[in-house]
Amino acid sequence: MKAFILERYGKSNQMKFTDISRPIIKPDQILVQVHAVGLNPIDTMIPTGTFKPILKFELPAIMGSDLAGIVVEVGSKVTRFKSGDAVYASVFDTGSGSLAEYAVVAESAAAHKPQQLDFVQAASIPMxxxxxxxxxxxxxxxxxxxxxxxxxxxxxxxxxxxxxxxxxxxxxxxxxxxxxxxxxxxxxxxxxxxxxxxxxxxxxxxxxxxxxxxxxxxxxxxxxxxxxxxxxxxxxxxxxxxxxxxxxxxxxxxxxxxxxxxxxxxxxxxxxxxxxxxMFVHPDGQQLSKIAKLIDDGHIKPVIDQVFSFDQTLDALAYLEAGRAKGKVVVRLI
Missing domain, CATH: 3.40.50.720 (NAD(P)-binding Rossmann-like Domain)
Structure with missing residues (x-):
């Protein structure tokens, strides 16, 4: 599968696209075909090594934290999701990344996608x-x-x-x-x-x-x-x-x-x-479920500045780092 990875800490040219094996999930995880990824300021800071002492991040690593997509496989202990479910999640600080065609997500970190949002809008929400x-x-x-x-x-x-x-x-x-x-x-x-x-x-x-x-x-x-x-x-x-x-x-x-x-x-x-x-945010599927209800009930609406294609991920990160985005920057994979 195609993935956007960080090879080593340093300048932005340490990030690149590569082909890697489709991940194998554990019993308490789901495999998601990623439709969209929401970017966050920390995604531009991680490559510099600023958070090296803090984050669970082993290089080379797939970049990205937020995602929305379709469940394609569930672990043997998973009870809340099935193949075909539309979900959204944050995998921040879990050792996984979202800027790839498929992402591993702990069942506890995922929630059903808000029904009123498409995948791009949903991917802008988690973090x-x-x-x-x-x-x-x-x-x-x-x-x-x-x-x-x-x-x-x-x-x-x-x-x-x-x-x-x-x-x-x-x-x-x-x-x-x-x-x-x-x-x-x-x-x-x-x-x-x-x-x-x-x-x-x-x-x-x-x-x-x-x-x-x-x-x-x-x-x-x-x-x-x-x-x-x-x-x-x-x-x-x-x-x-x-x-x-x-x-x-x-x-x-x-x-x-x-x-x-x-x-x-x-x-x-x-x-x-x-x-x-x-405060350091932590993934929480139950909280995302509550947020999804607020969104579906019309209390909260996503604000998205720009949407980039997967091939434009470096451009998306540069745009975000410039600090002029109104709302979120999202990468669309599908």
Whole structure:
């Protein structure tokens, strides 16, 4: 089968197409014929080696995390799926990849595709959907109606989904974007929109309950200024903390390193009586099933910027890395 693989860490030319054997599944896995793959910013960061100490990733490896497709084979212990089922899933951090004609997916990571979406639309959902769900329902200790939530970069992949999910939970949502995307984020449900090119959100927003830290740089520290006491700051971009290292069973050295690099943000958060945590998304088919219902009920709609063919995967990654996508970038295989 044709697959897009990363041979070694380094520059983008370390990724290429190759022909490999069709994978053999284990009893608790399904084999999916991949119709489409949603790309995520981490797909442009993995090849540099940034996440080498963290991810379950053995080179050479198939790239990609999100997928939508048709089940062609099920393991002997699989009970939720059968051949011919349309599914979607994230295989992030499982040792598998999705940018291939066929992908191995753990039964626990997959869900039936939302009926209202085609395969391209469905492939755009898993990582941004799971990230938003887990931030708001696990780390966020369940966002409640009327709470104030700040979601920066509202026109991006995470932002376009997270705004809609936060509004479904009844939150009052603020976001940042450029002037040309203000209409888009308002249509998604944003109540207050900051033009990040001309305004500083930390000077305009106050008394927030929750911040989803999704922008690199000093935005995470600045976000502390808008949170009220007992507020929560869940960061997707770091710095990772010692609690994250413990959760992943890392050695003492990694716990010490992560504790060191996160010491400043944790110290600043404690001064303001704010809870800080670094979050790493995990695959979860049950959560994807709940997200599929929200989509089929009309509460959430995918936002897709561009669709590339499988042969254009390098172009798709370059476009995503440029940082100008409104919503998601998707690779179509079938």
């Amino acid at each position: 941004v959907g799971l990230t938003s769900w887990q931030a708001f329902q696990e780390h966020g200790s369940a966002i409640n109606r009327g709470q104030k939530v700040f979601i920066p970069a509202g026109s991006g992949g995470i932002g376009t989904f997270a705004i809609q999910l936060a509004k479904y939970f009844g939150a009052i949502v603020a976001t940042t974007t450029s002037s040309q995307n203000i209409t888009l984020v308002k249509q998604l449900g944003a109540d207050e929109v900051i033009d990040y090119k001309t305004q500083d959100f930390e000077n305009l927003l106050h008394g927030y309950d929750f911040v989803l830290g999704a922008v690199k740089g000093d935005g995470v520290e600045k976000a502390l200024q808008i949170l009220k006491p007992n507020g929560k700051l869940i960061s997707l971009v770091g710095p990772p903390d010692a609690a994250f290292a413990r959760k992943r069973g890392m050695n003492f050295l990694m716990k010490w390193v992560f504790g060191l690099i996160s010491s400043k943000i944790i110290r600043l958060a404690k001064k303001r009586n704010i809870q800080y945590a670094f």
